[in-house]
Amino acid sequence: MASSTSADSTRDRIVTAAGAEFARYGIAGARITRIAKAAKTSSERLYAYFRSKEALYGFVAEQEMAAVAEATRLDPTDLPEYAGRVHDYFIRHPDRFRLMSWGRLELAGDDADTATQETVRRKVVQLRKAQEAGHLDPAWEPIDILVFVNQIAMAWAGQLDLVDAAADQVRDPSPAARRAAVVTAVQRLFPAAAGNTSVDTYGTGRA
Numbered sequence: 549m550a551s552s553t554s555a556d557s558t559r560d561r562i563v564t565a566a567g568a569e570f571a572r573y574g575i576a577g578a579r580i581t582r583i584a585k586a587a588k589t590s591s592e593r594l595y596a597y598f599r600s601k602e603a604l605y606g607f608v609a610e611q612e613m614a615a616v617a618e619a620t621r622l623d624p625t626d627l628p629e630y631a632g633r634v635h636d637y638f639i640r641h642p643d644r645f646r647l648m649s650w651g652r653l654e655l656a657g658d659d660a661d662t663a664t665q666e667t668v669r670r671k672v673v674q675l676r677k678a679q680e681a682g683h684l685d686p687a688w689e690p691i692d693i694l695v696f697v698n699q700i701a702m703a704w705a706g707q708l709d710l711v712d713a714a715a716d717q718v719r720d721p722s723p724a725a726r727r728a729a730v731v732t733a734v735q736r737l738f739p740a741a742a743g744n745t746s747v748d749t750y751g752t753g754r755a
Contacts, residue, residue: 559597561587567608571643574650575605606662609651612644613667622671624678625741627697631734634701635727645705668694683741693738700733 565586569578580601584591598604620633638645651664668691675690684693704726712721719725 558587558589558593562589562594562597562604563608563611566604567612567647568643570605570608570650571647575602575654578605605651605655609648609664610662612647613664616644616648617667622674624675625683627684627693627738628731628735628740631697631701632727632731634698635704635730638702638705639708639723639727642705645702649706678741684738688738696737697734700730700737703730 562583565583566578568586569583573579578601580591580594583604584594587594594604598607616634616637619637620630623630648664671694672690675684675693678684679686679688679690708726
């Protein structure tokens, strides 16, 4: 039992160190030697858990996608507030925003980023079901809805310095104003459905 606990601890340290390394340097720039050193283990031990740097990134990204999904909970009947939650998550965790951004840049179209692909497929199904139920305009392609909402939601995650740069030209430079702008923008594109009392039909796991 003790050896199993030790193995789990080593693996957890590797994953934590890898998350920080990938967020800072991306996949190509990350170094297994630095990850192993930060995890207080050897490169050989690391490779016993993960066959390659790409496999390690894939595992870290999959964990992050699950964390994002749990924290933000896609609600097809209230996309404005979903966008607000996505905004909040990445504003609180800029390192995780960088981590996922590196994956999109370096693994575009690559099967290695299966976590993102599966998440997109699942959310597209949720959005399509909401359209069929009359909660979303069926004229939109579900993938367009997902991309537009996510892009608006994450618009400020990597650009908060712009508010400081133009502070004398911004009516309200507060973080709350940026969040409100995100929610309002999505509301104008995809208004929340009236009488939104349950979204479990769409697979969000919420009542």
